[in-house]
Amino acid sequence: MEQRLANTWQMTVNERKFIEMALAADLRVDDRGPFDYRPCTITFGRHVFLSPPFHSSLIYLCAGGSSEVQLGETRVMSYVTSQLVQPYRDRPNEGTLSIFTEFSPMADPAFEAGRPGEFAIELGRIVDRGLRESGAVDMESLCVVVGKLVWSIRVDLHILDNGGNLIDAANIAALASLLTFRRPECTLGGDDNHELIIHDIEDREPLPLIIHHLPVAVTFAVFGEGNIMVIDPSYKEESVMGGRMTITMNSNGDICAVQKAGIGISSSVIIRCLEICAVKAAEITSKINHAMESFNDGRSIQYPNFHPVDVAIQDNLPDVIMDKKQIENLIGHLAALPLDALDRNSNKSGAVVVGTNTRAKFENNQARDGVPFYSPSNWDPYPRKLCSRLARSSLKLSGLPEDVEEDKVNTTQSVTVECGLEHTKGASSSRALETPSEYTTVEATSQYIKAPKTLKDAVKIQNRKMRK
Amino acid sequence: MNSMPSDSASMSFVDRVVVPGDHVLDLTGMANQTIKLGAGLRQDGDAISVMKAGKLRISKPNKYWVESSHKRYVPCVEDTVLGIVVDSKFDNFLVDIKAPMLGLLPVLAFEGGTRRNIPKFEIGTLLYVRVVKANNTMNPELSCMDETGKAAEFGPLKDGYMFETSTGLARMLLSSPPCPILESLGKSLSYEIAIGLNGRVWVNAASPSTVILVSNAIMNSEFLSAAQQKIMVEKLMKRLQ
Numbered sequence: 001m002e003q004r005l006a007n008t009w010q011m012t013v014n015e016r017k018f019i020e021m022a023l024a025a026d027l028r029v030d031d032r033g034p035f036d037y038r039p040c041t042i043t044f045g046r047h048v049f050l051s052p053p054f055h056s057s058l059i060y061l062c063a064g065g066s067s068e069v070q071l072g073e074t075r076v077m078s079y080v081t082s083q084l085v086q087p088y089r090d091r092p093n094e095g096t097l098s099i100f101t102e103f104s105p106m107a108d109p110a111f112e113a114g115r116p117g118e119f120a121i122e123l124g125r126i127v128d129r130g131l132r133e134s135g136a137v138d139m140e141s142l143c144v145v146v147g148k149l150v151w152s153i154r155v156d157l158h159i160l161d162n163g164g165n166l167i168d169a170a171n172i173a174a175l176a177s178l179l180t181f182r183r184p185e186c187t188l189g190g191d192d193n194h195e196l197i198i199h200d201i202e203d204r205e206p207l208p209l210i211i212h213h214l215p216v217a218v219t220f221a222v223f224g225e226g227n228i229m230v231i232d233p234s235y236k237e238e239s240v241m242g243g244r245m246t247i248t249m250n251s252n253g254d255i256c257a258v259q260k261a262g263i264g265i266s267s268s269v270i271i272r273c274l275e276i277c278a279v280k281a282a283e284i285t286s287k288i289n290h291a292m293e294s295f296n297d298g299r300s301i302q303y304p305n306f307h308p309v310d311v312a313i314q315d316n317l318p319d320v321i322m323d324k325k326q327i328e329n330l331i332g333h334l335a336a337l338p339l340d341a342l343d344r345n346s347n348k349s350g351a352v353v354v355g356t357n358t359r360a361k362f363e364n365n366q367a368r369d370g371v372p373f374y375s376p377s378n379w380d381p382y383p384r385k386l387c388s389r390l391a392r393s394s395l396k397l398s399g400l401p402e403d404v405e406e407d408k409v410n411t412t413q414s415v416t417v418e419c420g421l422e423h424t425k426g427a428s429s430s431r432a433l434e435t436p437s438e439y440t441t442v443e444a445t446s447q448y449i450k451a452p453k454t455l456k457d458a459v460k461i462q463n464r465k466m467r468k
Numbered sequence: 469m470n471s472m473p474s475d476s477a478s479m480s481f482v483d484r485v486v487v488p489g490d491h492v493l494d495l496t497g498m499a500n501q502t503i504k505l506g507a508g509l510r511q512d513g514d515a516i517s518v519m520k521a522g523k524l525r526i527s528k529p530n531k532y533w534v535e536s537s538h539k540r541y542v543p544c545v546e547d548t549v550l551g552i553v554v555d556s557k558f559d560n561f562l563v564d565i566k567a568p569m570l571g572l573l574p575v576l577a578f579e580g581g582t583r584r585n586i587p588k589f590e591i592g593t594l595l596y597v598r599v600v601k602a603n604n605t606m607n608p609e610l611s612c613m614d615e616t617g618k619a620a621e622f623g624p625l626k627d628g629y630m631f632e633t634s635t636g637l638a639r640m641l642l643s644s645p646p647c648p649i650l651e652s653l654g655k656s657l658s659y660e661i662a663i664g665l666n667g668r669v670w671v672n673a674a675s676p677s678t679v680i681l682v683s684n685a686i687m688n689s690e691f692l693s694a695a696q697q698k699i700m701v702e703k704l705m706k707r708l709q
Binding site (some may be wrong): 006011 | 552554555561564567568569570590592593594625626627628629630670676677679680681683684
């Protein structure tokens with residue numbers, strides 16, 4: 001008991017009285033204005049792509065969607081993965097989105113390992129409501145085969161350091177990682193137009209999610225008798241506050257969700273908070289878009305290197321083609337897998353997801369400035385545990401057009417990321433969006449298509465033709 | 469003295485950052501001398517080697533130690549620290565001093581303290597106390613009296629604002645020619661300050677804005693040189709006017 005007391009954080013009577021007194025005089029202890037956010041930095045994880053035959057599990061990890069947000073002292077990391085699953089019965093043509101939170105004890109002595117506490121569940125619910133119920137992520141585009149296979153997107157939020165206002169930071173992290181997430185492309189093709197082909201990363205550029213708008217959460221802390229509000233409370237302010245209100249809004253001014261806890265607030269104060277929130281949401285949206293742009297620019301510079309160094313290894317690996325019977329086996333197999341086998345462990349190693357049996361190859365692969373660049377072509381394509389049984393099946397389905405070669409160019413160009421809106425209403429940010437990120441994505445794609453082909457590529461195409 | 473060559477070798481390490489494994493003093497040339505080793509130093513046969521990362525300090529003629537800065541505090545006897553009351557028992561107050569274990573403050577360790585006039589501290593009271601016993605196996609023992617038994621400024625602190633810093637910054641604030649930041653702030657503002665060697669600092673002033681200004685200035689001054697600290701304070705003063 002005594003050890004517990006020694007390890008918990010204590011607040012003095014002096015601090016409590018002082019913070020309340022200062023707020024009554026409109027002063028915040030860290031010298032911010034009442035409606036100022038702390039400095040926010042968004043960083044993205046490295047992109048490492050894993051194709052199905054390379055991975056012993058059947059989860060198609062397109063490990064690009066990871067971001068870390070630092071809001072003052074608060075740090076939150078978000079990680080997005082996807083998996084093919086059976087859709088819900090009442091929504092056979094929609095994918096699914098789920099949010100999971102991890103409150104690590106290293107973030108705050110009050111967090112305990114194991115079951116998520118009440119606040120962890122609340123935070124997950126707020127982020128989930130903002131994304132799902134406002135329709136921010138397009139679910140219908142995640143459908144692969146109606147009633148049988150859809151993509152299930154999973155967002156994991158890891159709290160690394162609790163410096164106050166976890167909700168806003170977690171929301172920004174979730175948005176940033178969803179924007180940079182890419183999943184493998186699946187088309188229907190093959191012998192008699194009834195095969196589902198899940199393409200290799202080298203063949204087809206992986207696709208981003210379709211995001212219609214960015215719901216941004218803005219948290220207000222309430223003090224006194226419900227008349228003093230501040231934005232973005234720090235850790236000490238959170239310990240002293242009487243209540244909290246989180247408004248999730250997009251830069252269009254649409255309210256996506258509202259969550260309120262604690263002492264009562266009058267309606268006039270709430271209206272005022274909504275007005276302030278509109279301005280703040282626009283600012284944060286432009287910040288996220290700005291970070292995305294610089295990240296995409298960096299990525300399109302990276303992509304010219306992204307061509308197979310040793311294509312010979314790739315030749316023997318066709319795209320995954322599955323027949324109906326084996327797709328049903330796949331679904332049964334997935335259902336039978338315990339949740340742990342969903343390789344969450346490999347996700348947790350941070351932004352870079354690497355199969356353990358391929359690690360040896362990476363050491364030799366250094367990019368110009370000594371930063372390791374993980375080119376997938378150097379991976380051992382036949383790890384010890386290859387599920388060839390399922391990697392060599394084909395799917396027969398009812399009529400859907402084939403046309404693999406033509407689709408290659410069309411589908412990639414039709415992919416757009418509609419992230420946020422270009423206009424920032426009366427926001428103080430001077431960084432207007434000149435080039436929406438969708439153009440940079442397409443540019444990167446076309447750069448990839450134009451990568452120099454070698455003789456081995458010709459051999460590969462022949463393989464595919466023989467299969468038909 | 470006659471060991472100047474090896475002294476000059478160790479002089480090169482004094483006041484410089486050392487890391488564990490460094491040999492800072494060669495004892496072969498120094499016979500019939502006593503050298504006192506403080507924290508972070510160890511005798512390795514014929515040489516003195518460093519165990520903790522930090523700055524090597526010397527107090528003439530023969531005391532050496534390594535000074536480092538941490539977020540947590542290791543209790544030492546005769547240190548003055550700021551503690552927060554966590555619980556009160558029959559004969560002790562349990563006080564948190566940012567150490568691995570809670571400190572024990574006997575209820576009678578006050579000037580003129582008897583069983584009849586035990587002070588009542590609520591949970592969360594900030595106290596300025598002195599460490600009387602410190603052992604890494606036992607809870608450190610504290611006292612609100614100095615050695616002679618007088619109160620001497622120890623006891624509860626009223627009002628004001630407390631913030632936490634590293635132990636290195638707290639030592640810098642307590643250094644003997646007063647720290648430049650405190651001096652330059654004192655020239656234009658009037659404030660009261662209590663600094664604990666465990667990294668806790670308490671500031672009080674007439675208006676809340678002064679307190680906020682002083683506390684933020686101190687927190688930002690940790691890695692600034694003396695000149696930079698003065699410049700920062702001047703800029704803050706200009707902003708006020």
